[in-house]
Amino acid sequence: MDSPNLQNIFDNETFFAGYAALRRQPANYNLLIEHPAMEALLPDLNGKSVLDLGCGFGENCETYRELGAREVLGIDLSEKMLTVARVEHSGSGIAYRRMDMTEIASLNQRFDVVVSSLAIHYIRDYASLLRDICACLAPQGIFLYSQEHPLVTAPQAGPDYAFDPQTGAPLYYRLDHYTCGGERSVEWFVEDVRKYHRTFSELVNTILQTGFRILQMEEPVPPPEMVQTYPAMRKEYHKPSFLIFKLQKAVDGLGRGESSTAFEPGREVLNHENLSGLPSAE
Numbered sequence: 178m179d180s181p182n183l184q185n186i187f188d189n190e191t192f193f194a195g196y197a198a199l200r201r202q203p204a205n206y207n208l209l210i211e212h213p214a215m216e217a218l219l220p221d222l223n224g225k226s227v228l229d230l231g232c233g234f235g236e237n238c239e240t241y242r243e244l245g246a247r248e249v250l251g252i253d254l255s256e257k258m259l260t261v262a263r264v265e266h267s268g269s270g271i272a273y274r275r276m277d278m279t280e281i282a283s284l285n286q287r288f289d290v291v292v293s294s295l296a297i298h299y300i301r302d303y304a305s306l307l308r309d310i311c312a313c314l315a316p317q318g319i320f321l322y323s324q325e326h327p328l329v330t331a332p333q334a335g336p337d338y339a340f341d342p343q344t345g346a347p348l349y350y351r352l353d354h355y356t357c358g359g360e361r362s363v364e365w366f367v368e369d370v371r372k373y374h375r376t377f378s379e380l381v382n383t384i385l386q387t388g389f390r391i392l393q394m395e396e397p398v399p400p401p402e403m404v405q406t407y408p409a410m411r412k413e414y415h416k417p418s419f420l421i422f423k424l425q426k427a428v429d430g431l432g433r434g435e436s437s438t439a440f441e442p443g444r445e446v447l448n449h450e451n452l453s454g455l456p457s458a459e
């Protein structure tokens with residue numbers, strides 16, 4: 178049974194309909210920006226076992242098999258997402274399982290590579306998840322993941338821009354509450370979609386304290402040719418939408434059982450109320 182704190186928003190009818198329609202558009206950000214950036218960072222998958230956390234519709238699982246992975250296990254919380262995955266992206270060597278990624282320790286399995294696209298900002302306890310991932314990776318295994326960029330998860334009411342009233346050009350991105358880590362409730366197809374904001378220092382320190390080393394980080398933006406085709410994408414140059422980490426289990430990886438005390442998940446450093454008392458920056 179799902180924990181009462183776990184939000185399975187992708188199984189909400191209205192949310193699912195909106196999200197599926199967005200992903201079916203040929204010019205969506207996942208397809209144009211996130212997927213190519215992730216693929217460029219994939220390790221050699223030949224003969225490897227791969228675990229995909231929050232696999233959604235399963236396109237990536239199929240890609241990993243095409244790139245030579247021996248076996249791919251895609252797990253996801255949403256039955257609706259997995260139903261599409263099973264119909265549209267099945268094949269030999271690909272298995273799907275409905276499961277909360279915070280319970281991967283119960284798989285009792287080792288993988289050469291763990292991947293996750295745009296799912297980890299839905300997880301409250303980042304440190305605990307990273308320790309579990311480290312524990313289920315083979316020695317020096319790779320964990321490649323993307324998440325919404327911290328500048329996207331920061332604003333209390335979700336991302337927003339100011340546009341030039343005459344030309345419609347994006348003038349600037351409205352950033353607020355960057356330093357206040359913790360839960361966000363935003364409107365996206367439905368009200369109260371819950372995600373978790375973590376600052377860069379929380380992300381990087383947690384990664385280093387849970388047994389990983391950082392091989393590469395990327396904040397992909399569309400190339401100029403793409404912006405010519407899709408002018409609305411120009412706003413990505415003010416703020417990238419995605420953050421990608423390529424991590425490797427350290428030889429002396431701490432893994433499961435070790436604790437990092439510096440970061441409590443979902444901790445509020447400052448909150449909305451006490452921020453309003455601060456003098457505004459010059």
Ligand SMILES: C[S@@+](CC[C@H](N)C(=O)[O-])C[C@H]1O[C@@H](n2cnc3c(N)ncnc32)[C@H](O)[C@@H]1O
Nearest residue numbers: 187231232233253254255258277278294296299
């Ligand atoms: C934005 S979608 C991305 C899907 C896919 N990775 C992709 O890039 O196309 C996020 C996915 O994460 C899944 N998810 C969210 N929380 C999860 C959890 N605790 N355990 C497993 N999957 C989860 C959602 O159900 C959803 O399918």
